[in-house]
Amino acid sequence: MGLNKELKNGILISAIGKYSYYIVQFVVLAILSRILKPTEFGIVSIINVIIIFFQMLIDMGIGPAIIQNKTLKNNQINSIFSFTILLSIALSILFALLSGPIAIFYNSNQLIGVCLVMSIALLTSGLNMVPQSILLKQKKFLKMNIAQVTSSIVSGIVGIILATCQFSYYALVISAILKNLIMLAIIFKQTNLRVTKNIRLVDLKPIYAFSKNQFLFNLINYFSRNLDNILIGKFMTLKDLSYYDRAYTLSLYPNQILTNVITPVIQPVMSEYESQKDIIKRTYLGITKILAFIGMPLSVFLFFSSKEIIYILFGSQWTGSVLTLQILSLSIWIQMILSSTGSIFQSVNRTDLLLLSGVLSTILNIIGIVVGVFTGKIEYVALMLVFSFSINFIQCNYLLMVKIFKTKQKEFYIVLLHPLIISSMIIASILIVEYFLESYSLYLLLIIKGVISIIMFVLGMKITGNVNLLYKFFKREG
Incomplete structure (x- = not known):
């Protein structure tokens, strides 16, 4: 099977499952948001x-390392x-023991019980x-997606039932455990x-070098995110926190819906072309x-919506x-493109540069977050994050295009020209709509803006x- 065909088939299968999964998650979130309070x-x-x-x-970093290594035996x-x-067992116990200090740090005794129950969610997630990495390594994307959708439907229904039965925030926690x-x-x-x-230990050695850099990147990226x-x-x-988290979560949905369909397929497929960087570069662009x-x-x-x-x-x-969602929406396209870069670094086996990119990103994001929090307004936190994401977008693609693919950055930015022209057309049309139809109902305004944007x-x-x-791109070849 050719590279393009394999990528397209994998993305198509991944898309069907992922979109079903996100629809379920989104519906459950919308229902729970009307039952539970923002503070919960x-x-x-x-x-x-x-x-x-x-x-x-x-x-x-073990998961990506398992996918990348083609020599691992079953034992x-x-x-x-x-x-x-x-x-997983050891860290779940440690998390449970830290419930007291966590509650003291946030000055909320409610967190003790939540932490104890969430330690079970942590254990089941680790298992x-x-x-999951094995299924991705074997390119069994359909089976993975079936498992995600099924678990989300059942756990979502249970979570809604518990919320209506006054389980408060425990409805969310129990739902997470059941899903895992x-x-x-x-x-x-x-x-x-x-x-x-x-x-x-000898069995862990083959993945050590890859997983070490991947883990350090994940560690740094954690604090960044x-x-x-x-x-x-x-x-x-x-x-x-609840207002900010809801806005941030919504801003991530486009990223999850689109790039989370593509990125799980990139590394398992592209890792076969590790030494053929021209092919990986063309695929990335x-x-x-x-x-x-x-x-x-x-x-x-x-x-605008x-x-x-x-x-x-x-x-x-x-x-x-x-307002926070409005600000964060400016960075959606940037985050979508950045989300695909990690798989490219992995595919060329350069997790060292992935780590470097993560360090630079984290420094900028931390500075932005601290400055934003210092102002005391979540809107300024969002604004500073948009600024840091923009700088990280430049440095990350510099490492890919110049350091790995040995070409000029101009080749990358030319790709963005036509999308920028189309976006400008949409901006102009929506501004006209808002000027003449400002007093219309929210439902009608959203529909009109959506239709105009599509046209x-x-x-x-x-x-x-x-x-x-x-x-x-998405045509399935026979």
Whole structure:
């Protein structure tokens, strides 16, 4: 099977499953947002930040390393799996023991009980790590997606029922645990993994160099991506944290819906071409072009439609998220393109440069977050993050184009020209709509803005000569 065909087939299968998964997640979130209060979401948001850190410690870069290494034998993989089980148990116990200090740090006794229950969610998440990597390594994207969608539907229904039964934020926690358990039950059978007592360091050695750099990147990237929630939770109110987290989560949905369909496929497929950098470069520029054509117009639409989206989906109690979402929407296209770069660094086996990019990104993001939190307004935190994302966009692509592909950055930025033209057309059309139809209902305004954006997008694709681009990319070859 050729590279293009393999990528397209993988992306198509991934898209069907991922979109089903995100639709389920989005519907569940919209329902729960009308049942639970912003402060209840704020409590879980605080714990989720810490849980992500412990999940990263469990992963240790092992997942991508398993995918990249083509020489691992079954006994080595079983040894690695058994190691991650012990690590998951140990770190889950540690997290539970830290429930008291975490509650003291955030000055909230409510966090003690939540932490104790979330330690179970951490354990079940850790058990899933190696089985998921095995399925991706074997390119069994369909089976992975079936497991994700099934677990999300069942856990989402349970979470909604618990929320209506006054379980408060525990509805979210129990739903997360159930989702991980169902996921594990489905995918474990597909992997033929075995738990072994013989955990040997020699079995971990083949993935050490790759996983070391990947882990350090993940560690640095964690603080880059989560320090905002940590500091907002500490120095601002739970309501502020909830408003910010909701806006940030919404700004990530386009990224998740599009790049999370593509990036899980890139490394398993492109790692076969590790020494053929010209092929990887062409693929990267092609993916960037697709993401820019979708991401830039989407950023424009969300910038002008933040109020309608927040009010329609979650209700007026989430008004505090509107301006923050509007600001963060400016960086959506940037984050979409950046999200694909990690798989490219991995595919050429340059996790050292991935680590360097992560260090630079983290420094800029931390400075931006601290400055934003110092102002005491979540909107300024969002604004500073948009600025740091923009600088990171430049440095990351410098490392890829100049240091890895040995070419000029100009080749990359030319790809962005036509998407920028189309986005400008959408901006002009929406400004006209808002001027003449400002007093219309939120529902009607959202529909009109959406229709106008689509018309301008199609017209722009035609004018720039790219009307067949998306069709050709996603066309499934026989």
